[in-house]
Amino acid sequence: MMQEAQELLKKALALPDKERADLAGSLIDSLDDTVDENAEAAWQEEIVRRLEEVRSGKVKTTSWNDVRQKGRTLLHGR
Secondary structure, eight states: OOHHHHHHHHHHHTSOHHHHHHHHHHHHHHHOOOOOTTHHHHHHHHHHHHHHHHHHTSSOOOOHHHHHHHHHHHHHTO
């Protein structure tokens, strides 16, 4: 990393969490050249589809405690 970038990083890391998150989002957005005009609509359709599956009973939800325990088991092999 170049000296200027290192200095910017040091300053950025000193920012409060919210400001660092906003800065990170802006930097990531600046790298994304292509904008999919249909992405938002596609996500809305997916959300509606998944919600209908849950409401109809086609899929079952999992409690946060079960998800957390499964994650711990996978991470720690217990």
